[in-house]
Amino acid sequence: NLTLNTLFVGKPVIHLPTCHSTNTYARNLAAKERVVEGTVILTSEQTAGRGQMGNRWESEPYQNMTLSIVLCPTFLKISEQFHLNIAISLGIYNFLNQYLDDELKIKWPNDILYKHYKLGGILIENVIKGQYIEHAIIGIGLNINQGGFQTPKASSLKLLTGQHYSLEELIPKLLKSIEETYLRLRQYQVNDLKNEYLGCLFRCNKKYTFKSDVLFEGKIVGIDEYGRLLVEGETQEVKAYNFKEIAFIY
Numbered sequence: 287n288l289t290l291n292t293l294f295v296g297k298p299v300i301h302l303p304t305c306h307s308t309n310t311y312a313r314n315l316a317a318k319e320r321v322v323e324g325t326v327i328l329t330s331e332q333t334a335g336r337g338q339m340g341n342r343w344e345s346e347p348y349q350n351m352t353l354s355i356v357l358c359p360t361f362l363k364i365s366e367q368f369h370l371n372i373a374i375s376l377g378i379y380n381f382l383n384q385y386l387d388d389e390l391k392i393k394w395p396n397d398i399l400y401k402h403y404k405l406g407g408i409l410i411e412n413v414i415k416g417q418y419i420e421h422a423i424i425g426i427g428l429n430i431n432q433g434g435f436q437t438p439k440a441s442s443l444k445l446l447t448g449q450h451y452s453l454e455e456l457i458p459k460l461l462k463s464i465e466e467t468y469l470r471l472r473q474y475q476v477n478d479l480k481n482e483y484l485g486c487l488f489r490c491n492k493k494y495t496f497k498s499d500v501l502f503e504g505k506i507v508g509i510d511e512y513g514r515l516l517v518e519g520e521t522q523e524v525k526a527y528n529f530k531e532i533a534f535i536y
């Protein structure tokens with residue numbers, strides 16, 4: 287039982303003890319019937335979680351957050367999809383920042399990192415109508431109490447702080463924080479949101495090694511209006527990259 291202090295996010299919460307993928311569940315539900323904006327699908331055990339680029343999302347049952355939020359950003363054109371990514375990743379960032387210091391970063395486009403460890407990810411699936419987004423399924427996976435990982439690249443809030451957290455207490459805080467940034471997006475504060483997003487961006491404004499066709503030294507200088515990553519290369523020229531066109535080298 288969650289105690290919510292939101293206006294509409296989490297009203298209602300559909301809690302499934304177990305679920306294949308909350309994103310798939312939400313998508314099927316929204317295809318079948320009218321779903322109220324803010325509806326949350328939450329599960330304690332996700333058996334076929336999906337990540338970006340067709341990857342699987344593994345999460346230890348009962349330890350972490352695996353949920354999807356249905357939003358209706360009908361004010362966003364398809365070309366503005368990335369604005370939603372900005373608002374959501376910032377909402378998650380602000381929530382986690384209450385527990386962690388400034389080593390917490392958003393890795394473009396929307397991974398949540400602490401130092402080099404991935405703490406969580408976002409999978410946004412938009413349903414389009416004409417030129418606009420009709421509704422969006424916001425899938426969020428956050429590692430909270432998981433005690434260990436197969437991969438050295440992942441971590442949890444518990445591993446980082448040494449504390450155990452009550453999901454019942456944390457989930458309302460997450461939903462509130464996402465509602466705040468989403469409402470700001472709805473009020474057209476996208477420029478402010480974008481600046482805040484850039485302020486927490488992993489590897490921004492300093493030289494690092496990247497890989498596109500070849501390895502190169504570059505500096506992230508921003509994102510463009512479509513959400514492409516703007517990287518200044520060795521000869522000071524700035525190029526825009528799509529998600530699959532550039533990789534970070536550690």
Ligand code: BTN
Nearest residue numbers: 307309335336337338407425427
């Ligand atoms: C990523 O690859 O980083 C995105 C991971 C998103 C995982 C969440 S968990 C809840 C929701 N349901 C899914 O099947 N995926 C998302």
